[in-house]
Amino acid sequence: MSSPTNRSEWEQLAKSLTINGNAMINGVYKSAQSGETFDCISPVDGRMLAKVASCDYQDANMAVANAKAVFEAGTWSLLPPVKRKAVMIRFAELLEQNADELALLETLDMGKPIQFAKAVDVAGAARAIRWCGEAIDKIYDEIAPTAHNEIGMITREPVGVVAAIVPWNFPMIMACWKLGPALATGNSVVLKPSEKSPLTAIKMAQLALDAGIPKGVLNVLPGFGHTVGKALALHMDVDTLVFTGSTKIAKQLMIYAGQSNMKRVWLEAGGKSPNIVFNDAPDLKAAAQAAASAIAFNQGEVCTAGSRLLVESGIKDELIQLIAEELTSWQPGHPLDPNTVTGAMVDTQQMENVLGYIKAGEDEGATLVQGGKQVMADTGGVYVQPTIFSEVNNKMTIASEEIFGPVLSVIEFDGMDEAIQIANDTIYGLAAGVWTSNLSKAHKTAKALRSGMVWINHYDGGDMTAPFGGYKQSGNGRDKSLHAFDKYTEIKATWIAL
Ligand code: NAD
Ligand code: MN
Numbered sequence: 286m287s288s289p290t291n292r293s294e295w296e297q298l299a300k301s302l303t304i305n306g307n308a309m310i311n312g313v314y315k316s317a318q319s320g321e322t323f324d325c326i327s328p329v330d331g332r333m334l335a336k337v338a339s340c341d342y343q344d345a346n347m348a349v350a351n352a353k354a355v356f357e358a359g360t361w362s363l364l365p366p367v368k369r370k371a372v373m374i375r376f377a378e379l380l381e382q383n384a385d386e387l388a389l390l391e392t393l394d395m396g397k398p399i400q401f402a403k404a405v406d407v408a409g410a411a412r413a414i415r416w417c418g419e420a421i422d423k424i425y426d427e428i429a430p431t432a433h434n435e436i437g438m439i440t441r442e443p444v445g446v447v448a449a450i451v452p453w454n455f456p457m458i459m460a461c462w463k464l465g466p467a468l469a470t471g472n473s474v475v476l477k478p479s480e481k482s483p484l485t486a487i488k489m490a491q492l493a494l495d496a497g498i499p500k501g502v503l504n505v506l507p508g509f510g511h512t513v514g515k516a517l518a519l520h521m522d523v524d525t526l527v528f529t530g531s532t533k534i535a536k537q538l539m540i541y542a543g544q545s546n547m548k549r550v551w552l553e554a555g556g557k558s559p560n561i562v563f564n565d566a567p568d569l570k571a572a573a574q575a576a577a578s579a580i581a582f583n584q585g586e587v588c589t590a591g592s593r594l595l596v597e598s599g600i601k602d603e604l605i606q607l608i609a610e611e612l613t614s615w616q617p618g619h620p621l622d623p624n625t626v627t628g629a630m631v632d633t634q635q636m637e638n639v640l641g642y643i644k645a646g647e648d649e650g651a652t653l654v655q656g657g658k659q660v661m662a663d664t665g666g667v668y669v670q671p672t673i674f675s676e677v678n679n680k681m682t683i684a685s686e687e688i689f690g691p692v693l694s695v696i697e698f699d700g701m702d703e704a705i706q707i708a709n710d711t712i713y714g715l716a717a718g719v720w721t722s723n724l725s726k727a728h729k730t731a732k733a734l735r736s737g738m739v740w741i742n743h744y745d746g747g748d749m750t751a752p753f754g755g756y757k758q759s760g761n762g763r764d765k766s767l768h769a770f771d772k773y774t775e776i777k778a779t780w781i782a783l
Contacts, residue, residue, distance in 0.1 A: 387406075443773060451528075452479050489505070528551065551761060553755070559718070571743075572604065718741075
């Protein structure tokens with residue numbers, strides 16, 4: 286079947302879709318043991334999509350027991366890397382072959398435009414799985430530099446049972462940045478998608494089985510954080526907990542780990558990333574385009590969103606004007622229209638959060654330049670205009686808290702030192718942009734920024750080869766690149782006397 290090319294063809298496909306809301310435990314789709322479900326409501330138009338299994342500790346116990354048993358049996362964990370590689374590549378191919386259905390599930394479930402669901406989310410998820418699969422038979426262990434009568438072997442082993450708890454903004458990519466290295470290194474995984482976006486994870490579980498990942502190696506438990514998420518985080522047989530989500534929950538997970546088995550905890554958390562534009566930026570139009578997309582793409586629901594625009598005073602008015610013009614092409618539209626670039630917010634609650642921040646901006650004296658309103662309410666969906674505030678100071682709520690919506694705070698500065706001071710004056714340290722023609726200033730600023738990623742004269746670059754993660758309260762450890770494998774392996778030192 287050929288891919289839909291317009292909104293009505295996508296709507297047609299949506300009608301023919303059977304949506305699965307079950308958990309996958311040990312290779313079998315199941316209801317929650319309690320029988321509980323929750324409603325999956327589409328933010329596109331308020332329509333009910335499916336009843337989804339609301340898993341709790343009973344399902345967590347069962348999934349972890351199966352994951353542990355299959356790990357110990359070695360059906361996956363002891364396979365030669367070259368064989369795991371082949372299965373991973375097959376899994377990536379199946380994600381690509383099912384791109385239309387996966388993209389559609391994602392758009393219906395969390396509101397993002399269909400073109401990006403397909404070209405960004407599905408493609409990025411498949412790339413992550415393939416990249417990690419391709420890497421795994423090319424990584425060698427180490428031999429220590431010893432005396433001639435001994436051998437020191439330094440080997441990596443999978444940690445065992447990995448619980449992965451992920452957010453809703455890029456559901457497939459966030460899951461696959463964990464599944465790629467976790468599965469490639471031989472672990473068993475229990476994946477808990479966000480209650481706001483469970484559908485693609487449920488579908489991926491079937492594709493993983495079809496690809497040849499043995500049953501029990503990838504389990505998927507939809508449900509809430511305070512029930513099944515907490516149960517996984519407290520579980521005595523979960524060896525490693527990997528998380529992407531808010532800083533608030535990340536901190537809670539460290540407590541759960543300490544209260545239980547001291548499981549390893551790796552956290553990709555929030556951000557309030559500065560995008561610094563100096564007077565000598567090489568191309569102000571390019572900077573404006575990047576700044577607009579850095580706050581509007583994915584409805585601003587991006588951990589690395591360039592939500593604080595730090596602009597040097599000489600170009601402030603011109604840059605704001607250019608960004609305002611750019612944002613006119615980022616107005617919300619129907620997510621199933623292939624031309625739409627801004628879709629719905631993930632749910633009503635998230636829209637209310639964003640509108641609440643917009644009100645706080647006005648109350649605290651920032652100047653609303655553009656946007657600020659809910660739109661398309663007649664659709665039954667939840668849509669917010671891209672919004673710009675100027676005259677923001679870094680202490681205001683809209684400059685200090687992560688909004689996770691399309692709200693840009695413009696903060697003026699003079700000179701490199703002030704830019705760096707404001708940029709680093711945050712609890713977060715995920716990403717930063719720097720725009721300048723001066724090589725020395727670019728490097729000095731990049732070095733001074735306390736953040737895991739720095740983008741010079743562009744915003745949001747990188748691919749699977751570049752580590753992704755933050756300093757400070759943006760988290761620890763890194764997704765993507767070979768550095769991600771550190772989270773999923775233990776290092777063993779074996780010393781042999783000859
Ligand atoms: P969230 O922290 O509310 O939820 C994330 C996940 O944790 C969900 O699956 C949720 O069900 C689960 N959870 C909630 N409470 C829990 C508990 N007590 N125990 C166990 N699990 C629990 O975050 P969100 O709203 O889903 O996502 C938005 C956040 O994610 C933002 O802060 C964003 O910056 C962050 N994020 C970070 C990155 C990154 O790579 N650094 C990427 C994407 C999103
Ligand atoms: Mn949803």
